[in-house]
Amino acid sequence: MNNLKATQREQKIYGSLVEIMKRENDCTAYRIIDKSGEVVMTSYTVFPGIELIYNDVHMQICQVDADPPKNILEINHCREGRIECEFDNGEYLYLSKGDLSIQLKDGSCHNSYFPLSHYHGISVAIDLDEAPKCLSCILDDVSVDPIELSKKICRTDKYMVMRSKPCFEHIFSELYTIPGHIKRGYFKIKVLELLLFLSGVNLDSERLAQKYFxxxxxxxxxxxxxxxxxxxxxxxxxxxxxxxxxxxxxxxxxxxxxxxxxxxxxxxxxxxxxxxxxxxxxxxxxxxxxxxxxxxxxxxxxxxxxxxxxxxxxxxxxxxxxxxxxxxxx
CATH class of the missing domain: 1.10.10.60 (Homeodomain-like)
Known part of the structure; x- marks a missing residue:
């Protein structure tokens, strides 16, 4: 029988309103409900310290980080809707359909704002203290160091947005339709593909293309x-x-x-x-x-x-x- 009570750690991360809809093996489905709407997050452990999360949001403002962990590299892909990205200097970016955001979470609390009260997407969360230091041991010729990747991506900014590209669609499209019986193995392949791609991409041009408000x-x-x-x-x-x-x-x-x-x-x-x-x-x-x-x-x-x-x-x-x-x- 599944334990459907949120742990103390889960309440710190997602807040006191979080409910556990399902918990089995390496999958947990979380739900947050208030008078403004509902958020459902279905999280899969892909590798130690690396999670893939499906986000289904139907509210405008949601504070899920009550006591967020530090040193987390979070990669978000927007399938539908929009999400606001707020920076320390008071500027804003907006993630729209097909876009990718990359954030180094520093343990500070923040509200997630969804302008259309509607958002669907995938997050890949990498705990840099727990994830394997190098993933090349999993597949030959896949040399990805999560810590080095975070330094490359977030060396000047804790948050950046990469606008929609065909390669993003290629990486993420199958994740929204993958059959359940091969899901776990497919997650591993896709996470490695994503990290390998980001390790080789030129981010300077991406930063110049960002539109701030x-x-x-x-x-x-x-x-x-x-x-x-x-x-x-x-x-x-x-x-x-x-x-x-x-x-x-x-x-x-x-x-x-x-x-x-x-x-x-x-x-x-x-x-x-x-x-x-x-x-x-x-x-x-x-x-x-x-x-x-x-x-x-x-x-x-x-x-x-x-x-x-x-x-x-x-x-x-x-x-x-x-x-x-x-x-x-x-």
């Missing part, structure tokens, strides 16, 4: 996003937002897309249509009323915008929901 810019666009969501029924121009939140128009547009992965207009249109879809599903209000609630005083313009986002008209969407109700209530 200041804390002021990020705080402004987060406030803008909050304002847009809270005033969904209003029509608001970009110039009005720029003046109201005291940020230059060009900087506002670039930073908003950097944080949320889309333009301001696309973000608010999608948010309005998702909100309208919920109203069509959960209320008896007519379509014109719902259009007004999300800032449209013209029914045909609302229907056109709704179809662009949802691929069906508001009427078709509601009819589809009505047709599904008998099956949903069974």
């Amino acid at each position: 200041s804390k002021y810019q990020v705080d402004r666009v987060k406030s803008i996003k909050k304002y847009l969501v809270e005033n969904i029924c209003q029509r608001i121009t970009l110039d009005e937002l720029s003046q109201k939140f005291d940020i230059p128009l060009t900087s506002m547009k670039i930073c908003f897309k950097g944080v949320y992965g889309t333009t301001i207009y696309s973000f608010i249109r999608n948010y309005k249509m998702q909100s309208a879809a919920m109203l069509l599903k959960q209320s008896d209000k007519n379509i014109i009323e719902i259009a007004g609630m999300v800032g449209y005083d013209n029914g045909s313009k609302f229907a056109g915008a709704f179809k662009k986002v949802m691929n069906v008209t508001p009427k078709e969407y509601r009819n589809k929901i009505v047709q599904m109700e008998p099956f949903l209530t069974k």
